[in-house]
Amino acid sequence: MDAMQSQTLFRQQAVVSQQQKIDGAILLKPRLPTLMITVLLCSWLIGVLSWLLAGRYTYTQTVTGWLEPALGITPVYGPVSGAIVSELLVSENAQVQKGTPLIRLTRDAIFHNGQSINDALIKELETQIERLQNQYRLTQKGFTTQQQRLTKAAERLTEDRSRLAAMRRLLDNKMALLDKQIQSFTELTHQGFSSRQQLQTLESQRLDETYQRQNLEREWIATLQAIEDNQFARNEAEHSHQLQLLNIENQISELQKSLDQQYSQQEVIIIASTDGRVTNLNVKPGQRAQSNVPLLSLMPLNAEISAQLLIPVAAAGQISPGQSISLRYDAFPHTQFGTYKATIDSVSPHLLLPQEVAQKPLAINTPVYLAKATLQATSIEHFNQRIALRAGMTFAAEIAIRERNLMQWLFEPLYALHGGVL
Template sequence: MNNDLFRKESFDAKKTKVLGSVALYCPPFRWLIIAIICALVTVMIAFCIFGSYTKRETASGVLVPEGGMMNITAMSSGMVMALPVSEGDSLEKDDHIATVSSEISTRYGQTREAIASQLEIQQQGLNNQLTNLDQLNDETLKSLKEKESLLQQQSVELNTIYRQRTQQIALANTQLDKVKAMRTQGYASNTQVEQQENTSLDASIRLQDVARQRIDVRQQLAQTRQQLREQPITYYQQKNEIQQKLSDITQSMVENESRRSIDLRAPEKGTVSAVLAKQGQIVNSGQTIALILPDNAHLQARIMLSSRAIGFISPGQRVVLRYQSFPWQKFGQQYGTVTEISKSALSPQEVSGITGDNQVKEPMYQVKVTIDHQSVQAFGKQVSLRPGSGVDADFIVDKRHIYEWVLEPLNALGKITSL
């Protein structure tokens, strides 16, 4: 009965399946794809294990001679009166570079010139005094020697007279004794005795006069000899005083001339690298007028590094250099070696003075780099490097494998955790 209730088609429809059986499709080149994927994974793993990454620190600097440039600076404010040099000129030592004048004009004329004229007059007067002093010294010595000779002669004569007067007194006394004896015997009168006494007294007085003259001559002779001994000392004292005055005037003349005009000369043999002033220009004290590059000077790179990177820099380290005047994309990179690192950081003002960069805001260390070549191959010829050229430098501060860079945060985290 149930079979008659539903039609046969309904039973057949229920027996029909909507979904078929699962069939897996494998393309014929599936193994090639699997091999490529495995190879890529292997290469990536090998790259992480054996590959490395170099961390570089880039800094800027400038090329300068190893001994530094010779800066020709004005010693005082004034006007450039002469500037006979130009860029590229070869100079010998002491060659004239410039003349700076600080002459001031007043209603009396050129002040420095007037001062120089007065100082020359004073100098000439002192030179005349010095000449006259020499002549006076010669005349004084000659006069003293003549006086000494004359006094010596007088002394000899007075000694002779003194002996004669002494003999006269002895004879007068002897004669007086005889007259007194004769008076006792009645052969001479009192008048004769008195006359003889007067003769003896007169001889004594004349002897005393000669004695005083001898003393006077001896004193004069002693004074003359003392003057002869003192005259050279007096002469040299007076001469030294005049020479000291001459020295002071000469110093004043030099100082006045230095304020009036200064000739700037080359301290060493070299080449004019730059002329920073022109004739007729007013310059200040300390202002650079010209730069001189010493002959046979080797250039070196002076690089400024911040304190963040200086800890990884050491002498002997190789450096990659890129000269701003020779683009590295066209002329390639150059190389050098670190030779010296400053012991202390330079202030921003000092860095600006070396590099000319006024944008520096933090202390920096100076690194000196000896460059491998003093020229660059450009357009088929060697072009010499010029001082003052800008240079960029790459310092290799750290080199690690790739996996070390990847794991570095984990290592840092482990160290922090251990603390």
């Protein structure tokens, strides 16, 4: 019965297989296509890992800038707003020296009747100056006449003094002679050889001469006082005359200053403050000048061109002198002319506000740092011709901030989530 169950439950081959067991492990031999696919996948994986580890990814910052002479460009402004450009005395790219006239400006207004205010003021000032000049001449003429009169009076007083001196000497001699006669007649009278009447006559004459001598002395003193007064009057007239002339000269000087100021307000000539080449000549005759807008700029002669870059605040901490940058000039499309190298020389230690770079070729709305870079080439080659770079040309620059391999770049977001810094 058992035999019958075995025949019904299992196949004969299964029973025989169970009776013939083989010791060991079974190894399946792969087919050739499977082996080749496995090798290719492993090679690809190794290649990808090598590329991720060896490849580099560079973080760059794009900034803008312009070309400028290393010595800087000197802007030339008008002295006042509202002045009208009457004449351009130079042309674009003209070489000028310090002190060369550049632009003539005029500034004028008119009355309701159409008369020029400046012309009216100038005419009035010139009339006042002419009147003062006439007064100056008349004052000198009056002083000359007064001096002549005082000089003649002094001459007459000198003559009177000489005459009185002679009369004094004559009177003194006469009185001395009378004294001798009185002395002689006194002795003769005492001796009885002369009468008393003759002696009294001589004494009476002596009294008369003494009286005349006193009158003459008073006249002498009066003459000396008159001479002194005359000299004082002459000195006083000289002093007063000098004060009058000085006062008139001061008035003329003040009016002349006002006249010069009026002329300067009417016409202003802008001159070059340094040697250079005229660039950015932005005005034309008849145009009104603005005090905050340069009329033109002066570029130094034979000056080397350097690059000026506007660095955003967010990138300023990662930029330092010595870094290499790539420039793409707006005037020369990089798809045709390529990029050009430069090296950063310096970065400004302080921020520049938008109004501080308002007159530059580029406008900004936020504070920036200013960096300067040295160009490796100051010209561009095009069809075997060298084209010189010019001041004022704008460009975009790529600055390498930092470098990572591709593996670090790929996993940087995950790494950053855990607070790590690659």
